[in-house]
Amino acid sequence: xxxxxxxxxxxxxxxxxxxxxxxxxxxxxxxxxxxxxxxxxxxxxxxxxxxxxxxxxxxxxxxxxxxxxxxxxxxxxxxxxxxxxxxxxxxxxxxxxxxxxxxxxxxxxxxxxxxxxxxxxxxxxxxxxxxxxxxxxxxxxxxxxxxxxxxxxxxxxxxxxxxxxxxxxxxxxxxxxxxxxxxxxxxxxxxxxxxxxxxxxxxxxxxxxxxxxxxxxxxxxxxxxxxxxxxxxxxxxxxxxxxxxxxxxxxxxxxxxxxxxxxxxxxxxxxxxxxxxxxxxxxxxxxxxxxxxxxxxxxxxxxxxxxxxxxxxxxxxxxxxxxxxxxxxxxxxxxxxxxxxxxxxxxxxxxxxxxxxxxxxxxxxxxxxxxxxxxxxxxxxxxxxxxxxxxxxx
Numbered sequence: 001x002x003x004x005x006x007x008x009x010x011x012x013x014x015x016x017x018x019x020x021x022x023x024x025x026x027x028x029x030x031x032x033x034x035x036x037x038x039x040x041x042x043x044x045x046x047x048x049x050x051x052x053x054x055x056x057x058x059x060x061x062x063x064x065x066x067x068x069x070x071x072x073x074x075x076x077x078x079x080x081x082x083x084x085x086x087x088x089x090x091x092x093x094x095x096x097x098x099x100x101x102x103x104x105x106x107x108x109x110x111x112x113x114x115x116x117x118x119x120x121x122x123x124x125x126x127x128x129x130x131x132x133x134x135x136x137x138x139x140x141x142x143x144x145x146x147x148x149x150x151x152x153x154x155x156x157x158x159x160x161x162x163x164x165x166x167x168x169x170x171x172x173x174x175x176x177x178x179x180x181x182x183x184x185x186x187x188x189x190x191x192x193x194x195x196x197x198x199x200x201x202x203x204x205x206x207x208x209x210x211x212x213x214x215x216x217x218x219x220x221x222x223x224x225x226x227x228x229x230x231x232x233x234x235x236x237x238x239x240x241x242x243x244x245x246x247x248x249x250x251x252x253x254x255x256x257x258x259x260x261x262x263x264x265x266x267x268x269x270x271x272x273x274x275x276x277x278x279x280x281x282x283x284x285x286x287x288x289x290x291x292x293x294x295x296x297x298x299x300x301x302x303x304x305x306x307x308x309x310x311x312x313x314x315x316x317x318x319x320x321x322x323x324x325x326x327x328x329x330x331x332x333x334x335x336x337x338x339x340x341x342x343x344x345x346x347x348x349x350x351x352x353x354x355x356x357x358x359x360x361x362x363x364x365x366x367x368x369x370x371x372x373x374x375x376x377x378x379x380x381x382x383x384x385x386x387x388x389x390x391x392x393x394x
Contacts, residue, residue: 003032037133054130058164150174230257
């Protein structure tokens with residue numbers, strides 16, 4: 001008999017709309033003694049069924065819903081069926097690359113689970129108590145469902161610590177990953193370090209935005225800020241950009257960028273790699289009176305939670321203000337935020353404020369988002385963590 005988590009009056013409304021999270025403040029009581037990650041039955045104050053959910057006693061998100069169907073049985077067969085569905089969907093969503101996200105947490109009804117594929121290497125993150133409890137089932141099923149024998153764990157994100165789970169990294173199945181796995185993205189090659197690179201090794205979520213940068217890049221001078229291993233830079237140069245200045249504060253990341261430049265056969269004279277604080281570098285470039293035809297701003301998460309929104313808003317405004325002053329008339333600005341606490345509307349307002357303060361005129365050409373293998377469940381808007389704008393200076 002599953003333990004029962006009963007909600008306070010009125011707190012069942014979000015679950016009735018199939019939002020998958022139950023916050024600690026919504027819980028009236030817990031009947032039974034569920035272990036961390038155990039499936040509990042969530043009930044409204046009047047006793048009616050709301051959801052089957054994974055219990056997380058150490059997290060402010062006290063439970064994450066697996067299913068809103070009372071007849072479902074959350075067992076190994078159910079978990080494997082969700083994995084199979086997620087993997088099958090990617091076959092219809094992604095083309096022209098051997099790197100993709102196969103499972104994306106709540107969007108695939110597997111809250112807290114991330115599975116990325118780099119050629120024949122799988123990288124997995126168990127970021128919530130529920131999927132951690134089903135670890136053995138998931139690790140056993142993934143090679144069978146994908147045909148990839150090599151599975152590596154990168155459960156080192158802050159989200160795991162908030163669940164009261166220890167950081168875990170290491171080989172789960174097959175061989176240990178190569179130091180640099182070479183992937184192909186529409187004819188552009190990248191070396192991916194799944195052992196120590198950001199996230200699971202690469203920003204797969206920016207694939208479609210890299211393609212858009214490449215679309216506009218020919219003949220343009222490019223400035224890529226927070227460039228990491230040069231994804232946008234390499235895509236732009238391969239598409240015929242005239243030159244590129246790329247800035248990151250990490251020396252090892254820039255070493256990876258130079259490797260990507262080399263394996264794509266790009267001329268070293270066309271790209272300047274700058275190890276510096278982006279904030280300082282932007283100030284210097286403005287002081288020098290530099291101008292660029294295409295600028296990319298893809299900073300790290302400035303707002304890890306809602307408590308950091310005000311500080312993050314100031315940082316986003318500052319970098320966009322400086323970038324707009326560096327943007328030549330007729331130039332394009334690709335600007336992003338990966339802070340889930342900064343919503344689409346707020347981000348647009350921040351950038352609009354930067355446009356005004358920069359004393360320029362700009363048109364928004366389109367909104368930008370993560371690639372199609374990073375879907376957002378319509379009942380879980382928090383899944384839209386990456387948002388961006390493409391601006392044209394007029």
